[in-house]
Amino acid sequence: MTSPSRPPDQLTRENERLRRSVEELSLLNDLALAIGASGEPAQIVETIVRRAMKSLHAEQGDIVLISDLEARTTRTLIRTEDSRLRRDSIRLNDSLLGWMMIYKKPIIVNEPRTDTRFADAVWNADVRTLLCVPLLIRSGLIGLLSVYNKMGPEERFTEDDQRLLAIIATQSAQVLENARLRQEERALQGMQEELRLATEIQTSLFPARLPEVPGYAFAGTSVAAQQVGGDYYDVLTLDDGRVALCVGDASGKGLPASLLMANVQAALRSLAPWSATSSECLTRINRVVCDRNRKGSFVTLFYALLDPTSHTLNYANAGHNRPLVCRADGGIEHLKRAGPMLGFLASIAFPDGETHLGPGDVLLLYSDGLNEAWNAGHTQFGEERIAETLRETRSLPARTIADRLIAAVAAHVGDAPPADDMTLLVVQRAA
Numbered sequence: 001m002t003s004p005s006r007p008p009d010q011l012t013r014e015n016e017r018l019r020r021s022v023e024e025l026s027l028l029n030d031l032a033l034a035i036g037a038s039g040e041p042a043q044i045v046e047t048i049v050r051r052a053m054k055s056l057h058a059e060q061g062d063i064v065l066i067s068d069l070e071a072r073t074t075r076t077l078i079r080t081e082d083s084r085l086r087r088d089s090i091r092l093n094d095s096l097l098g099w100m101m102i103y104k105k106p107i108i109v110n111e112p113r114t115d116t117r118f119a120d121a122v123w124n125a126d127v128r129t130l131l132c133v134p135l136l137i138r139s140g141l142i143g144l145l146s147v148y149n150k151m152g153p154e155e156r157f158t159e160d161d162q163r164l165l166a167i168i169a170t171q172s173a174q175v176l177e178n179a180r181l182r183q184e185e186r187a188l189q190g191m192q193e194e195l196r197l198a199t200e201i202q203t204s205l206f207p208a209r210l211p212e213v214p215g216y217a218f219a220g221t222s223v224a225a226q227q228v229g230g231d232y233y234d235v236l237t238l239d240d241g242r243v244a245l246c247v248g249d250a251s252g253k254g255l256p257a258s259l260l261m262a263n264v265q266a267a268l269r270s271l272a273p274w275s276a277t278s279s280e281c282l283t284r285i286n287r288v289v290c291d292r293n294r295k296g297s298f299v300t301l302f303y304a305l306l307d308p309t310s311h312t313l314n315y316a317n318a319g320h321n322r323p324l325v326c327r328a329d330g331g332i333e334h335l336k337r338a339g340p341m342l343g344f345l346a347s348i349a350f351p352d353g354e355t356h357l358g359p360g361d362v363l364l365l366y367s368d369g370l371n372e373a374w375n376a377g378h379t380q381f382g383e384e385r386i387a388e389t390l391r392e393t394r395s396l397p398a399r400t401i402a403d404r405l406i407a408a409v410a411a412h413v414g415d416a417p418p419a420d421d422m423t424l425l426v427v428q429r430a431a
Contacts (some may be wrong), residue, residue, distance in 0.1 A: 202230070318341055
């Protein structure tokens with residue numbers, strides 16, 4: 001017994017479905033090969049868009065990423081068009097974009113200007129037909145894949161076109177998600193490398209050991225916050241017997257701040273031996289910083305010349321915290337003379353100041369990471385606490401004074417994260 005023959009139109013439909021299935025499998029296989037052969041996300045996505053245009057016989061195609069759903073901001077990742085056609089680039093209509101963000105499902109618009117779903121929409125004059133499908137990751141909309149202006153006898157997109165583009169979008173969404181994860185990983189690696197370099201630079205700014213000067217003791221400390229900054233302290237013995245002292249702080253965080261302060265250190269170490277006064281040295285350093293500085297960056301720096309024979313301290317201050325002198329009897333004095341920060345104007349001159357260190361006096365240079373350290377109650381450690389701690393510890397060794405100051409700030413801050421680096425330099429004349 002033989003089975004009845006199928007009507008010709010049914011055979012035609014089955015053959016057409018079989019042909020489309022073969023084309024879809026071929027397309028998906030090509031996409032898989034393209035994805036595997038290219039490591040660049042842009043190349044992968046361009047391949048996807050071009051294959052989608054070719055398979056659906058469209059004039060143009062693009063992928064738009066949704067970067068912020070709440071702000072409804074988008075950026076076009078790839079735009080491709082048929083090179084044989086002279087057309088202006090078509091952009092996704094805002095009304096259609098809003099519709100897709102709400103419903104997250106494919107849509108065909110074959111008569112855009114009479115489509116009741118977009119009655120108030122203003123369409124690009126070159127848009128005749130369009131097909132748009134969502135790019136979804138775990139039901140979340142990450143972008144849209146669109147093709148414009150079907151070419152062919154009917155010039156209308158069909159349900160079969162929609163199904164095919166939806167299949168392509170499923171693969172595209174995962175490709176884009178993988179690309180995003182790779183970019184985030186590279187960005188994280190870049191930040192980690194920048195942090196490592198900044199840490200190395202900042203560490204190299206500090207002296208490996210402080211000089212030994214008869215009648216004086218020095219102790220320096222710098223405690224980094226979560227982000228590496230541009231703090232710096234130094235003690236240099238000059239050929240004429242004087243001792244150069246400084247504490248500085250560069251604006252910003254990370255590698256830029258470290259590089260800026262590295263330039264300041266290089267300038268200071270090269271200019272200090274040739275500068276008769278602190279003012280002269282700061283003025284010269286400021287010219288270097290202004291010449292090499294990028295706009296918006298600046299440096300605060302306190303610089304002093306100590307004569308261990310006469311015990312006089314000549315100093316100049318470029319916008320830095322006012323150092324404290326704790327006298328042997330517990331009195332606190334501020335070194336008040338100061339000028340503007342380094343890096344604003346090359347013609348600025350910095351005023352000189354001078355004081356005398358008596359037996360048992362302690363000089364403290366510090367960065368704003370100490371006085372501006374906040375606790376959980378939003379209270380700063382403040383200059384008064386610094387002065388009080390210095391007064392209480394003035395007769396202890398310089399190293400102990402530095403450690404006690406850092407410990408006092410840490411006790412005040414508690415579990416609150418540090419906001420800035422804490423850097424200090426203690427200069428103590430023997431009693």
